[in-house]
Amino acid sequence: MTTTRREFIQQAGGLAATTLALPAWAQGKPVEGQHYRKLQNLQPVASKTGEVIEFFWYGCPHCYRFEPTLNQWLARKPAQLAFRRSPAIIHGASKAHQRIFFALQGMGLAESLHAQVFAAVQADPAALGELAEIQGLMKKLGVDTAKFAQQYESFTVQARCQQATALIRSYMGDTYTVPTLAVNGRYLTSPSMAGGEAQAIEVLNYLLTLPRG
Structure with a gap:
């Protein structure tokens, strides 16, 4: 099953505790199984020069808090390193939030409006679940609401949502x-694994130095 709202509350308490702790690798390096996890099966990547994927949800307060730190890293990441965001489904309303992301992506607006959509959903994570309500936000953001609706209800967006899940x-x-x-x-x-937002970036940079095979 997918993560529930109750689990998010539990995770919030755990994250608050870990962010107060100093990184365990202060005089060493991140520890596998504690600060990061190695997958048993190698997943395909979109770029031969390396790829980072951020799994997120617009309604997640931890994701929102991580944004400034992640954006700082994006501003200085190697140009050849591919990066993409992939919206996750957490509960009912997040299905619509996922479709918002891919509809805007289809219009070439996902990155430029990412922060504004994030802030709007953070104001009420249960909101923006219906197209009419979402179009109201799009109008405020200067998006052509008719074109947005066409994208939002398109087969392409539905397929991308399925692929993201x-x-x-x-x-x-x-x-x-x-x-x-x-x-x-x-x-x-x-x-939550690394011990905070800044620590997660430290671990990320470390993982980029490890063998990819």
């Missing part, structure tokens, strides 16, 4: 947490 399950099974970073189809880490 299959992708996160291929990495983490039916029970997953966000935010999570997948590195080169081989490793997983997250702020």
Whole structure:
């Protein structure tokens, strides 16, 4: 089953505790099984030069808190390293949030409006579950609502949503947490595993130095 709202509350308590702790690798390196996980089966990646995937949900407060730190890393990541976001389904409303992402992506607006959509969903994670309500937000953001609706209800967006759900399950099974970073189809880490947002980036950079095979 997918992660529930109750599990998110439990994760919040665990994350708060770990962010107060100093990284265990302060004088060494991240520990496999504690700060990151190595997948048994190598997953396909979209780029031969390396790839990082962020699994997220617009309604996740931990994902939202991670955004500034992640964006700082994105601003200085190697140009040849591929990065993509993949929205996860957490509960009913998040299905619509996933479709928002891919509808905007189809219009070439996913990155430019990412922060605004994130903030809007954070204001009420249970909101923006119906197209009419979503179009209201799109109008405020200056998006052509008719074109957005066409994308939102398209077969292409439905297919991309199905692919995104299959992708996160291929990495983490039916029970997953966000935010999570997948590195080169081989490793997983997250702020909750690493001990905080900044630590997650440290682990990410370390994982990028490890063999990909």
